[in-house]
Amino acid sequence: xxxxxxxxxxxxxxxxxxxxxxxxxxxxxxxxxxxxxxxxxxxxxxxxxxxxxxxxxxxxxxxxxxxxxxxxxxxxxxxxxxxxxxxxxxxxxxxxxxxxxxxxxxxxxxxxxxxxxxxxxxxxxxxxxxxxxxxxxxxxxxxxxxxxxxxxxxxxxxxxxxxxxxxxxxxxxxxxxxxxxxxxxxxxxxxxxxxxxxxxxxxxxxxxxxxxxxxxxxxxxxxxxxxxxxxxxxxxxxxxxxxxxxxxxxxxxxxxxxxxxxxxxxxxxxxxxxxxxxxxxxxxxxxxxxxxxxxxxxxxxxxxxxxxxxxxxxxxxxxxxxxxxxxxxxxxxxxxxxxxxxxxxxxxxxxxxxxxxxxxxxxxxxxxxxxxxxxxxxxxxxxxxxxxxxxxxxxxxxxxxxxxxxxxxxxxxxxxxxxxxxxxxxxxxxxxxxxxxxxxxxxxxxxxxxxxxxxxxxxxxxxxxxxxxxxxxxxxxxxxxxxxxxxxxxxxxxxxxx
Amino acid sequence: xxxxxxxxxxxxxxxxxxxxxxxxxxxxxxxxxxxxxxxxxxxxxxxxxxxxxxxxxxxxxxxxxxxxxxxxxxxxxxxxxxxxxxxxxxxxxxxxxxxxxxxxxxxxxxxxxxxxxxxxxxxxxxxxxxxxxxxxxxxxxxxxxxxxxxxxxxxxxxxxxxxxxxxxxxxxxxxxxxxxxxxxxxxxxxxxxxxxxxxxxxxxxxxxxxxxxxxxxxxxxxxxxxxxxxxxxxxxxxxxxxxxxxxxxxxxxxxxxxxxxxxxxxxxxxxxxxxxxxxxxxxxxxxxxxxxxxxxxxxxxxxxxxxxxxxxxxxxxxxxxxxxxxxxxxxxxxxxxxxxxxxxxxxxxxxxxxxxxxxxxxxxxxxxxxxxxxxxxxxxxxxxxxxxxxxxxxxxxxxxxxxxxxxxxxxxxxxxxxxxxxxxxxxxxxxxxxxxxxxxxxxx
Numbered sequence: 044x045x046x047x048x049x050x051x052x053x054x055x056x057x058x059x060x061x062x063x064x065x066x067x068x069x070x071x072x073x074x075x076x077x078x079x080x081x082x083x084x085x086x087x088x089x090x091x092x093x094x095x096x097x098x099x100x101x102x103x104x105x106x107x108x109x110x111x112x113x114x115x116x117x118x119x120x121x122x123x124x125x126x127x128x129x130x131x132x133x134x135x136x137x138x139x140x141x142x143x144x145x146x147x148x149x150x151x152x153x154x155x156x157x158x159x160x161x162x163x164x165x166x167x168x169x170x171x172x173x174x175x176x177x178x179x180x181x182x183x184x185x186x187x188x189x190x191x192x193x194x195x196x197x198x199x200x201x202x203x204x205x206x207x208x209x210x211x212x213x214x215x216x217x218x219x220x221x222x223x224x225x226x227x228x229x230x231x232x233x234x235x236x237x238x239x240x241x242x243x244x245x246x247x248x249x250x251x252x253x254x255x256x257x258x259x260x261x262x263x264x265x266x267x268x269x270x271x272x273x274x275x276x277x278x279x280x281x282x283x284x285x286x287x288x289x290x291x292x293x294x295x296x297x298x299x300x301x302x303x304x305x306x307x308x309x310x311x312x313x314x315x316x317x318x319x320x321x322x323x324x325x326x327x328x329x330x331x332x333x334x335x336x337x338x339x340x341x342x343x344x345x346x347x348x349x350x351x352x353x354x355x356x357x358x359x360x361x362x363x364x365x366x367x368x369x370x371x372x373x374x375x376x377x378x379x380x381x382x383x384x385x386x387x388x389x390x391x392x393x394x395x396x397x398x399x400x401x402x403x404x405x406x407x408x409x410x411x412x413x414x415x416x417x418x419x420x421x422x423x424x425x426x427x428x429x430x431x432x433x434x435x436x437x438x439x440x441x442x443x444x445x446x447x448x449x450x451x452x453x454x455x456x457x458x459x460x461x462x463x464x465x466x467x468x469x470x471x472x473x474x475x476x477x478x479x480x481x482x483x484x485x486x487x488x489x490x491x492x493x494x495x496x497x498x499x500x501x502x503x504x505x506x507x508x509x510x511x512x513x514x515x516x517x518x519x520x521x522x523x524x525x526x527x528x529x530x531x532x533x534x535x536x537x538x539x540x541x
Numbered sequence: 542x543x544x545x546x547x548x549x550x551x552x553x554x555x556x557x558x559x560x561x562x563x564x565x566x567x568x569x570x571x572x573x574x575x576x577x578x579x580x581x582x583x584x585x586x587x588x589x590x591x592x593x594x595x596x597x598x599x600x601x602x603x604x605x606x607x608x609x610x611x612x613x614x615x616x617x618x619x620x621x622x623x624x625x626x627x628x629x630x631x632x633x634x635x636x637x638x639x640x641x642x643x644x645x646x647x648x649x650x651x652x653x654x655x656x657x658x659x660x661x662x663x664x665x666x667x668x669x670x671x672x673x674x675x676x677x678x679x680x681x682x683x684x685x686x687x688x689x690x691x692x693x694x695x696x697x698x699x700x701x702x703x704x705x706x707x708x709x710x711x712x713x714x715x716x717x718x719x720x721x722x723x724x725x726x727x728x729x730x731x732x733x734x735x736x737x738x739x740x741x742x743x744x745x746x747x748x749x750x751x752x753x754x755x756x757x758x759x760x761x762x763x764x765x766x767x768x769x770x771x772x773x774x775x776x777x778x779x780x781x782x783x784x785x786x787x788x789x790x791x792x793x794x795x796x797x798x799x800x801x802x803x804x805x806x807x808x809x810x811x812x813x814x815x816x817x818x819x820x821x822x823x824x825x826x827x828x829x830x831x832x833x834x835x836x837x838x839x840x841x842x843x844x845x846x847x848x849x850x851x852x853x854x855x856x857x858x859x860x861x862x863x864x865x866x867x868x869x870x871x872x873x874x875x876x877x878x879x880x881x882x883x884x885x886x887x888x889x890x891x892x893x894x895x896x897x898x899x900x901x902x903x904x905x906x907x908x909x910x911x912x913x914x915x916x917x918x919x920x921x922x923x924x925x926x927x928x929x930x931x932x933x934x935x936x937x938x939x940x941x942x943x944x945x946x947x948x949x950x951x952x953x954x955x956x957x958x959x960x961x962x963x964x965x966x967x968x969x970x971x972x973x974x975x976x977x978x979x980x981x982x983x984x985x
Binding site for chain 2: 347349368369370373374379381386387388389390391392393397400401402404405408411412413415455
């Protein structure tokens with residue numbers, strides 16, 4: 044792309060300032076995007092990336108600074124204005140109507156005909172879009188029945204269906220498995236050829252080096268620097284983002300593995316889990332991976348009692364458990380950190396202290412009355428030890444960055460002192476610094492003799508952090524990898540494809 | 542996060558928590574200013590003061606005629622004046638509670654009996670009467686009345702107490718409604734449950750408790766029956782919602798219709814007045830100078846606030862409303878919590894019905910009409926979000942009072958009932974608008 048860069052950038056943001064009550068989200072941030080360029084916007088959570096792209100999408104108005112498209116200053120006063128200016132933004136949080144089908148969502152608000160919707164036409168166009176993306180999405184089911192990854196693909200298709208010159212993607216790959224990421228990249232390269240400029244945000248560093256032409260790094264709302272991707276190294280980028288150097292991305296520590304703690308035998312539920320059996324030992328981190336819809340999350344939910352078990356037994360330390368609800372699982376000492384923090388992990392409109400207390404209230408109260416000083420003190424310990432960045436304990440959960448939210452969820456389960464911890468995508472959408480802290484925590488828990496199941500789609504993470512790997516495909520366990528010294532991503536993918 | 546974050550956040554929270562209190566105080570100030578008027582002291586105290594003034598001016602050796610109208614406060618005026626005059630050793634030439642003609646007759650009678658009248662102790666109203674000048678030697682210059690003072694009609698103690706008394710029933714029902722709305726639900730059946738409780742209690746007392754001669758225990762048992770029936774109706778609502786996933790709006794709409802019909806059927810469409818006098822004490826009596834419904838309201842709000850802010854149950858209610866799935870996955874028994882909330886809401890509506898019924902002294906199937914709307918309005922004005930997960934018990938109390946104070950103010954200023962409805966509708970709209978804007982203003 045560098046060979047034919049025009050002088051006038053497609054998009055130029057300069058001196059962007061934005062403050063929220065009590066928080067300076069952006070101070071003097073500048074950014075330049077050329078035609079056909081993929082610009083990776085990097086930074087930890089809370090660095091200001093989300094605010095910056097919301098400014099681009101017309102969702103936030105900057106307090107100061109200018110935005111120019113093709114050299115012309117523009118005012119992006121609303122999301123509609125942004126789309127008219129040729130900017131499409133795919134946010135990390137889905138903007139789909141759960142009750143509508145994929146194609147209805149894609150054309151929502153842009154229906155062609157007067158009174159009646161041109162159903163056939165729209166449905167055909169949507170099918171075409173999905174075909175060009177090379178994905179297979181059921182067209183006629185409500186979006187709520189689609190998986191997280193499928194919904195993400197609908198979002199991408201929706202943005203592509205609007206004729207945009209600039210496409211902003213906030214963590215588009217977060218919910219995708221490697222194969223799908225490859226497809227996404229193919230699409231992005233195709234868009235590049237058409238002259239579309241792309242702002243790409245991801246926490247997966249490998250992806251950045253694969254797809255980006257330029258890398259711009261933000262930290263604490265400030266511009267840190269930018270460089271062509273070819274001149275950037277992984278180490279250097281992490282240092283720029285974190286502001287200090289991180290020695291080892293996956294700080295796996297060897298632990299002493301003991302007796303079998305959790306043992307599941309023949310877990311079954313419909314097509315999502317078919318006769319799943321495995322053991323997890325004391326001090327062991329079991330990596331559970333597979334493609335989207337392979338039944339990993341479903342298996343975890345069955346163990347946790349979130350869904351009803353059709354067949355199979357679960358036992359802990361040799362004792363068979365009768366788990367009918369999450370309450371039973373928690374009582375037995377099993378915790379689940381769900382993959383979707385916002386819809387399943389946290390009550391966003393309540394304070395972080397209350398969220399922390401939720402599963403722990405019985406231990407923190409006398410005769411049904413919550414001992415608030417005790418609760419504050421208990422939570423305070425985790426605020427310190429997990430370095431959760433909050434101004435005070437009454438802060439609402441929704442006002443926290445992804446990493447801090449994940450730490451609050453962690454804190455509430457750590458307080459339970461459970462014997463079995465199931466982490467479902469523990470580092471999804473979390474910045475490098477916080478990821479590292481979570482890995483260290485997993486190490487520490489394993490060292491304390493806990494049994495850990497780590498579900499992840501990120502193969503480097505699975506390989507880097509597990510003692511043993513289980514691969515699933517279409518609800519079945521298709522392989523087990525015990526030799527962690529020689530395992531490769533290709534080996535796992537082969538098992539995952541089935 | 543810079544250092545100012547906690548401070549501004551705290552300021553914001555302070556406004557969120559107490560913003561509605563400021564609105565209420567502002568309303569009180571404005572209404573006080575608008576209803577500022579020359580007032581005449583009334584009652585026993587006023588009578589005593591007038592008597593003392595007469596003694597001070599003319600000595601203890603006077604013969605006094607006391608003239609007042611036949612209202613309870615004026616009867617107290619006469620009592621006070623007569624008692625004070627007798628204590629001081631003055632002669633009572635006569636005392637009147639009635640109309641000008643009654644006063645004329647009394648004065649004529651006293652004069653005919655040969656009594657002298659050195660002074661007339663009159664109230665602010667009776668001093669204006671012209672009859673005194675018809676008699677030689679009396680004249681209006683001999684009348685002594687309380688010194689008028691300027692005070693807002695709105696802020697007079699009896700007006701304030703009557704506002705509180707009228708609000709109490711809505712406020713009591715609104716406690717349950719607040720909990721329901723915090724769980725992201727709604728209960729449209731509370732108005733009908735007011736009628737159901739009223740009718741059930743009255744029938745129980747009439748048919749099983751001995752009617753007008755019912756003992757205290759039987760009367761209370763009847764009232765409890767009314768509350769229990771409504772609690773069961775609430776439980777039924779909750780069961781439909783949690784067990785079958787019927788939307789709260791529909792489930793409680795159905796209950797609203799069924800309970801209405803049931804109360805009319807039970808009472809055969811008529812009011813039931815075979816209740817003992819003790820029944821009327823609940824809603825009509827006073828304790829320590831405060832109307833009983835007001836005391837009941839204060840106690841219930843204190844308990845409800847404690848439950849919602851300091852107990853596990855309260856915490857669960859907020860969590861269920863904020864994110865039921867996250868709550869479930871955190872080990873909260875979502876369905877039992879929801880069931881309990883609807884049951885409580887039904888029982889509190891029943892209690893409201895008993896109080897209202899007791900105030901009127903009858904069981905009436907037509908009570909509680911449209912109460913659900915006033916109650917929901919109070920909750921919403923009080924800052925509870927219909928999205929669930931947010932809201933405060935005391936906010937609802939403030940909301941109920943804001944509505945009641947506006948209603949009362951409009952009555953005092955002679956605003957017509959049609960216009961009142963327009964204003965109240967606008968108030969609800971503004972409250973929700975402010976809440977929505979506030980929500981959008983925040984980050985995320």
